[in-house]
Amino acid sequence: MKYYVNKESDKRGDHEVHKEICFWLPDPNNRIALGECANAHEAVRKAKEYYSTADGCYHCCPEAHTH
Template sequence: MSSYYIKKYGVHELHQSNCVWLPIRKGMVKLGEFDSALEALKKARVLYDEVNPCSTCCSIGKKRSNIMSVD
């Protein structure tokens, strides 16, 4: 299980806690612990209309353009 964070200002971006691109935690919201980035992304999209997964730490297994809708 990994911890996930969302950047709450500007473009909402999902990051794992160990991501090299994770912005300073100030301005981040801890989303919680999840087994996969896809699970975290689904939860994030309940809270925010538009959330993009970090291309470095949130491998979803699909191209970014194809994950705008996760059901």
């Protein structure tokens, strides 16, 4: 599955990680491609290379959502 991280933080300061099929996936100019990942936890680890506050999307990556 392909994953992306939102360039903009949410109201808590988190940069959410989304699956490519997520309804809440940001526009292409507002996301960074993380590539193919085995699961959401791997995608969040990759996203933390860009943003220390990366977190899984509540809707598409609940297993990696921490808030």
